[in-house]
Amino acid sequence: MEYFVQQLVNGLTLGSIYGLIAIGYTMVYGIIGMINFAHGDIFMLGGFAALIVFLVLTSVFVGLPVVLLLLVMIAAAMLTASLWNWTIEKMAYRPLRGSFRLAPLITAIGMSIALSNFIQVTQGPRNKPIPPLVSSVYNVFGISISLKQLIIMLLTVILLTTFWYIVNKTSLGRAQRATEQDRKMAALLGIDVDRTISVTFIMGASLAAVAGTMYLMYYGVTVFTDGFIPGVKAFTAAVLGGIGSLPGAVLGGLLIGLIESLWSAYFTIDYKDVATFSILAIVLIFKPSGILGRPEVEKV
């Protein structure tokens, strides 16, 4: 039982990271109907920004408190990733808005290839390890929870609450929801659609950057190819939860994290990704638009 709960905790931690990335996928999908393949690489880019800022801070100010260090890392990662996603949206996706559906998908794939190779060229292809930032582990009823896991889950909850507030209670969120429902009508009613879409990309990138920083902190290592697998998992999570639905993305992320850690704990670790993808396929056979997704109504 303790073993099970332990795996549950590990799964939820991993799931939180997936959930944070998945929100970026699902929001962009909801608002412009495009799979943003470069999102996983934005996540990787955020991790790298945090890594470099960490190295700068530890070499310039020795003995900085960890809390401050983490906060600066997260802030720098968010800023950098947002700027990148904003630029990419402007240069690679906006000219193709209103074009046919596959065109932005291809530019997104191209951007994803370009981003990971950009990091490979500028930062080198090797693994980048960092010393552990926080290492305390608490023992609660025989289950060990590390401070890292607590930080990740807490941060996820804070971000999701903020995010939920922005989307549901502010005028910006209202503009986003309106643009999502009907872009043309929203534009007619005076919503600056381009700006709203830009802000959506920025928000998605910030969450992915936090996820990237957490990922770096959790595993203590990053590499330029790190964007792909978590990216695909997060995308799977978004689809599993019903793409376009925000609670769905979080639910999907947590589910994928749980499936992965429980499968690795009770079966073989080799086939954990096969298990994840198979469960995705099985869920979609029975619910073709995801767990919380609205079925698309076809009008003739």
Next chain:
Amino acid sequence: MSNISNTHERAGGNLTAQALREGLFAGLVALGLFVLFVGLETTQNIRNELVLNQRWGLLAIFVIVAAVGRFLSVAYLRPWAAARKAAAAAKPVEGEESFFKRNFSKIAIVALIFYPPIMVMLFGVQGSLKWVDNFGIQILIYVMLAWGLNIVVGLAGLLDLGYVAFYAVGAYSYALLSQQFGFSFWILLPLAGILAAFWGMILGFPVLRLKGDYLAIVTLAFGEIIRLVLINWTEVTRGTFGVSGIPKASVFGIWSFDVSAPNNFAKAFDLPMSSAYYKIFLFYLILALALLTAYVTIRLRRMPIGRAWEALREDEIACRSLGINTVTTKLTAFSIGAMFGGFAGSFFAVRQGFVSPESFVFLESAIILAIVVLGGMGSLVGIAVAAAVMVGGTELLREMTFLKQIFGPDFTPELYRMLIFGLAMVTVMVWKPRGFVGSREPTAFLRERKAVSGSFTKEGHG
């Protein structure tokens, strides 16, 4: 008069001011984008710790290039492009196409048939190897794969992100069956196609109800599952080590390319020993396979099944209302597309002599899909052009050794290959959103066949 010149001047001044502003802004953005990644480099020191390496000069170059580039594009390039567009709109459309344009595909096929002998004449038997193998065969494999995927994506309008799975099935079918049972290439080629088609059906069944991006993610997942099984099922596939020592193909069993065989090709014709003959043979083999794919696609488009695919792409509900069985239509599209992927896969195995899961990553699927879309989905000529430009272009980068003289001996152009490939995908797509060939030749028409603009064809919901 003075008034007009005055406003003109003011407009010019405004333009320069605007360009300056935008250039400055672009410089600032570039600074923000690159300050961490270009300005600082993380490297390992002797104790394997990460240390930072400062590169502020390089960062300055990046920022200046962005600022100046933006300034020039706003101040000069954009007005020039607008003027050219206006001039092009004013000019009447020319009715007659040139001879070259009309017979492009015939000329291209003839040129390809004579390609290896010409290369041998130009560079000698050994020197031609690089041109036939790295350029000819490499590009033709992608042409064939893209034509195969075109059946699924371009004709039936089903978005498949896991096409490389069928390529892998074909490659491993040949690799394992030829090693275990000693079957020849000519028996295993159709068998690999059949097996891949069978896997296409297996994928097709669960995704019949899915649409659009749900379909895309499940096909992607399918491709990943196949790859992960290849990695982890080590008893059969030897995991990441891959299968090596795959037997070579022979010319229908008459001549062999094994050095020790009595019916060796070079010995039979009293030629000096060289691996180039095998490569030239492989070139013709893949050319024949690719042309077979094209021929089958062209013929199928005129058959009921091909028309059903295109109808499915245009409107699934209308298609169903007209009594077309969408289940069989989708399954045939998946399996026939997969079959050509399987053929290409077994060719890949025979060419490399080695297969490993490394060759069948998602990136390959993405490249193939990109070629299909950049070519202008559904257009065979466009896809071939796109494959030549994208694959040939990146292969060409390997050849650019003269760049070493400019950037110093440490410069390796191969490192930048995929970076440039990715950026080229974006640039080409933004420049030509409908692909290289944007018009379509309808197969069903009234009285007169007219080319239809690609903007009028749909890309399907599936």
